[in-house]
Amino acid sequence: MGLGKAINEGLRRALAEDPKVLLIGEDIGTLGGVFRVTEGLKDQFGGDRVIDSPLAESGIVGSAIGLAMRGYRPVCEIQFDGFIYPAFDQITSQLAKITNRHEGHMSFPVVIRVPYGGHIGAVEHHQESNEAYFAHTPGLRVVSPSNPHDAYWMIQEAIASNDPVMFFEPKSRYWPKGDVDTEHNATPLHSSRTIRPGTDVTLLGHGAMVSVLLQAAELAAEEGTSAEVIDLRSISPIDYAPILESVRKTGRLVIGQEAPGNLSLGSEIAATVAERAFYSLSAPVLRVSGFDVPFPPAKLETLFLPDADRILDAVDRVLSY
Amino acid sequence: MVQLLAPDGSLVPSERAEEFIPYFEQLTDDNIKRFYRDMSVMRRFDTEATNLQRQGQLALWIPSHGQEGAQVGSAHAVRPQDHIFPAYREHAVAMIRGVDVFDIIRLVRGLTHGGWNPNDPKFRNFHIYTLVIGSQSLHATGYAMGIKFDGAYATGNYETDQAVIVYFGDGATSQGDVHEAMVFAASQQTPQVFFVQNNHWAISVPVSVQSRVPLYRRADGYGMPGVQIDGNDVFASYAVTAKLMDEARQGQGPAMVEAHTYRIGAHTSSDDPTKYREDSEVESWVARDPILRLEAYLRGKGVEQAFFDEVAQEGADFSSDIRRRIVAVENPDPASMFAHVYSDPHPLMEEQAAWLASYEAAFPTDAPATAVDGGDA
Numbered sequence: 076m077g078l079g080k081a082i083n084e085g086l087r088r089a090l091a092e093d094p095k096v097l098l099i100g101e102d103i104g105t106l107g108g109v110f111r112v113t114e115g116l117k118d119q120f121g122g123d124r125v126i127d128s129p130l131a132e133s134g135i136v137g138s139a140i141g142l143a144m145r146g147y148r149p150v151c152e153i154q155f156d157g158f159i160y161p162a163f164d165q166i167t168s169q170l171a172k173i174t175n176r177h178e179g180h181m182s183f184p185v186v187i188r189v190p191y192g193g194h195i196g197a198v199e200h201h202q203e204s205n206e207a208y209f210a211h212t213p214g215l216r217v218v219s220p221s222n223p224h225d226a227y228w229m230i231q232e233a234i235a236s237n238d239p240v241m242f243f244e245p246k247s248r249y250w251p252k253g254d255v256d257t258e259h260n261a262t263p264l265h266s267s268r269t270i271r272p273g274t275d276v277t278l279l280g281h282g283a284m285v286s287v288l289l290q291a292a293e294l295a296a297e298e299g300t301s302a303e304v305i306d307l308r309s310i311s312p313i314d315y316a317p318i319l320e321s322v323r324k325t326g327r328l329v330i331g332q333e334a335p336g337n338l339s340l341g342s343e344i345a346a347t348v349a350e351r352a353f354y355s356l357s358a359p360v361l362r363v364s365g366f367d368v369p370f371p372p373a374k375l376e377t378l379f380l381p382d383a384d385r386i387l388d389a390v391d392r393v394l395s396y
Numbered sequence: 397m398v399q400l401l402a403p404d405g406s407l408v409p410s411e412r413a414e415e416f417i418p419y420f421e422q423l424t425d426d427n428i429k430r431f432y433r434d435m436s437v438m439r440r441f442d443t444e445a446t447n448l449q450r451q452g453q454l455a456l457w458i459p460s461h462g463q464e465g466a467q468v469g470s471a472h473a474v475r476p477q478d479h480i481f482p483a484y485r486e487h488a489v490a491m492i493r494g495v496d497v498f499d500i501i502r503l504v505r506g507l508t509h510g511g512w513n514p515n516d517p518k519f520r521n522f523h524i525y526t527l528v529i530g531s532q533s534l535h536a537t538g539y540a541m542g543i544k545f546d547g548a549y550a551t552g553n554y555e556t557d558q559a560v561i562v563y564f565g566d567g568a569t570s571q572g573d574v575h576e577a578m579v580f581a582a583s584q585q586t587p588q589v590f591f592v593q594n595n596h597w598a599i600s601v602p603v604s605v606q607s608r609v610p611l612y613r614r615a616d617g618y619g620m621p622g623v624q625i626d627g628n629d630v631f632a633s634y635a636v637t638a639k640l641m642d643e644a645r646q647g648q649g650p651a652m653v654e655a656h657t658y659r660i661g662a663h664t665s666s667d668d669p670t671k672y673r674e675d676s677e678v679e680s681w682v683a684r685d686p687i688l689r690l691e692a693y694l695r696g697k698g699v700e701q702a703f704f705d706e707v708a709q710e711g712a713d714f715s716s717d718i719r720r721r722i723v724a725v726e727n728p729d730p731a732s733m734f735a736h737v738y739s740d741p742h743p744l745m746e747e748q749a750a751w752l753a754s755y756e757a758a759f760p761t762d763a764p765a766t767a768v769d770g771g772d773a
Contacts, residue, residue, distance in 0.1 A: 134580045
């Protein structure tokens with residue numbers, strides 16, 4: 076199944092297993108969401124558990140906070156990445172800080188699902204990668220699956236978390252199919268994972284970037300370069316152990332990300348790797364990012380988004396040291 | 397406008413008040429004396445807190461002087477099983493629900509961002525303050541949606557059916573969150589009351605800048621009843637809130653109250669209201685004071701001086717207790733900064749708390765690096 080269907084199945088299982096789980100968002104009920112990720116769930120669980128909300132993002136998140144106070148575990152859907160900003164205050168000033176404000180007397184198990192990223196040729200506000208805003212905010216957890224199996228399990232783990240979780244779904248990966256083992260999950264939510272072994276250079280990314288990195292690693296192998304690929308999975312907190320272990324082996328790290336590079340997730344990881352594995356590095360850590368411009372009109376997106384060639388260009392540069 | 401008690405203390409219900417009179421008539425003499433006591437004690441506490449701020453014991457104070465009628469009447473109209481979402485000026489409501497107002501003092505002294513546990517039954521579902529204007533309105537609506545989904549209302553059981561009341565001011569009515577809260581409440585037909593204390597000033601901006609129509613009329617646009625009351629009439633505040641909360645609990649959907657009142661003091665201790673409003677306006681509201689009004693009513697009913705003396709002494713004792721406790725309070729443990737950012741374990745919190753502890757331990761114990769104090773005891 077595709078990543079979108081895997082999330083649908085994960086949500087279905089969470090709704091079935093815990094009566095306190097409910098979904099709230101725009102068009103998620105009768106329509107099943109603009110990406111059909113919640114398709115069929117209202118029919119199965121009813122309109123009080125799969126709620127078609129009024130069209131107001133702050134209202135969705137703010138009312139989810141109140142529902143969490145009542146003991147519910149709400150899963151909000153923000154329709155597109157670029158539509159999250161009306162809810163920014165409720166997410167960053169309320170949801171992120173409200174556990175701390177309550178000094179542990181209340182938990183806020185709210186999940187906010189955000190279809191994000193490019194590669195779909197859409198109009199403005201529909202292709203952004205804005206996860207760093209939320210990763211920068213204490214009190215939130217931020218994750219992003221790259222494949223259907225992880226998506227199936229990570230959405231359930233996010234719902235089971237007692238903390239707010241921003242769940243970034245790489246919308247361009249909703250449709251490509253992959254295997255999902257619905258019986259076994261080997262990887263905890265906040266762990267990164269080495270998904271292709273290599274010895275010469277480490278490639279790191281999350282979400283849709285992971286398939287680009289794997290493609291780059293294939294091409295590099297044809298040229299005799301052995302690239303190790305790590306799927307970050309958890310953006311906050313970051314699981315550094317597999318990253319540092321890999322860098323200590325390869326001595327070289329290239330980070331791919333769709334987001335603009337200035338003050339980005341890649342910047343933070345590069346700084347931390349420099350602090351903790353300085354003597355293992357044979358070259359500077361390089362970031363391959365979107366440019367520091369608004370996401371461009373669709374006909375320019377292939378120039379904006381890092382592709383395998385731009386990753387390989389960075390690989391060549393780190394190998395040249 | 398609903399008014400039962402005229403500014404001179406005479407009981408002269410306005411025409412609009414008629415449907416609410418049965419609720420007023422449920423009040424006993426002791427209930428009414430309790431209203432007076434709560435308003436007076438809070439007025440005295442407010443003065444004390446203002447002084448404590450001037451003496452450097454508090455970083456800030458948020459006066460409630462003038463709004464006691466709106467707060468005390470509505471607070472007593474809410475049943476124990478209901479939930480209350482305050483803004484940050486509802487000190488009287490907090491006290492009535494059983495919150496130790498010293499916890500509010502701790503907040504403005506810089507010791508906590510919260511103060512009390514809304515899950516503790518002894519605080520009777522009084523939630524913690526929210527400082528961002530209007531944000532709590534959505535939390536209240538979400539909570540009320542939860543009551544609806546739980547089926548915890550409209551069963552006909554007066555002892556267990558629940559509803560929510562949320563407080564905010566005239567300035568907050570311009571916020572998008574308040575609008576969205578009313579839209580969601582109407583959409584879901586939640587059991588809740590939006591209680592607007594229109595104290596006429598959002599810091600320096602008059603209510604005429606917020607709205608071209610009386611605020612209660614906005615309710616009509618959301619498809620809910622809106623009732624304007626004399627907020628300095630504790631009876632009107634009680635009777636109208638009690639009726640609308642009953643109706644909410646019975647499943648008749650959300651409603652809005654606009655309580656006309658006035659902030660006699662500053663917005664906060666950092667504010668200087670002489671820069672934006674006339675003394676004559678303040679004086680006109682002092683003449684409509686909620687406490688003096690009820691005192692005149694009670695004296696007219698033959699309540700003797702001994703009662704008023706007793707209440708004055710209670711207010712003085714209450715305030716001196718706050719003063720006594722504040723000089724004894726200690727600063728929070730540095731580790732508490734990391735303790736509740738997340739509910740589940742988090743590697744950054746553990747790492748940074750450990751780092752701070754070891755950094756602190758490197759200093760001689762008689763020279764703590766984090767000593768910060770609000771002032772001399």
